[in-house]
Amino acid sequence: MGKLVRDRIPEIMRLQGKDPEVERISGERLRRALKDKLVEEAEEVRQTDDLVEELADVLEVVDALIDAYGLDHGEIEHVRADKKAKRGGFSSGEYLVG
Template identity: 55%
Template sequence: MNKLVRDRIPEIMRASGKSPHVKRLDGPGLKKALKEKLVEEAIELKDAENIKEELADVLEVLDAIMENYSLDINEIERIKDMKRREKGGFKEGYFLMG
């Protein structure tokens, strides 16, 4: 399997009779795994029929990334707003061709 899973997944697997082999990550290993998990969740979001469920998963991973990098959501929002003012958002749907 070799992927980061939600905190209760090993417990849930054990309750169903499985014996998951888990390793607890922290520091740089956890940061790397969280970035990989974000990509995994983004791909699932891209192909999702239930966009709310997958978007919730993306947000959960983003929360964990912000916590592990000691980032403040207000600072991230300020940067997002600055970039929107400078370059715009994605509301118009412009798709660059060629």
């Protein structure tokens, strides 16, 4: 089973003398792969102390998902800000226990 990689990874692998088998995907298959990649990257955030690198990967996948679904970045930011204004963010550490 394969996995979605950054666009230049096959090129980089070839420069290293490797011969990766690559398939270009699109449409619903790409959207599913991006969702899987988001979960993969989120798990890497959980498992590392190098948050800058891993959060950059998460943001890259989120950006690709927005594009793959034809969504508007501004609209998403507006919804995020509206939810934060109405329900708060996550910075204060409120944790429901039961």
